[in-house]
Amino acid sequence: MVENVADELENVLFYDVDVDNSLEFMQQYCMMSIPTLILFKNGEEVDRITVPEPTEDTIITFAKQ
Numbered sequence: 001m002v003e004n005v006a007d008e009l010e011n012v013l014f015y016d017v018d019v020d021n022s023l024e025f026m027q028q029y030c031m032m033s034i035p036t037l038i039l040f041k042n043g044e045e046v047d048r049i050t051v052p053e054p055t056e057d058t059i060i061t062f063a064k065q
Helices: 002-008 025-027 054-065
Strands: 036-041 044-050
Touching: 002 054, 036 054, 044 054
Parallel strands: none
Antiparallel strands: 036 044
């Protein structure tokens, strides 16, 4: 699903992290649940959401902030 959204939003970069092999990443960003979407602007976290099954509309709205 994120791949479809990434095609629509050319100025937004999406990264998929394998949390099973990225414990350090999860600790660094205090991720307690997955999936968690974290929005960064200029290298700084500006927002995050955790939703059980994010829809394309949810991802697009979140990324356009």
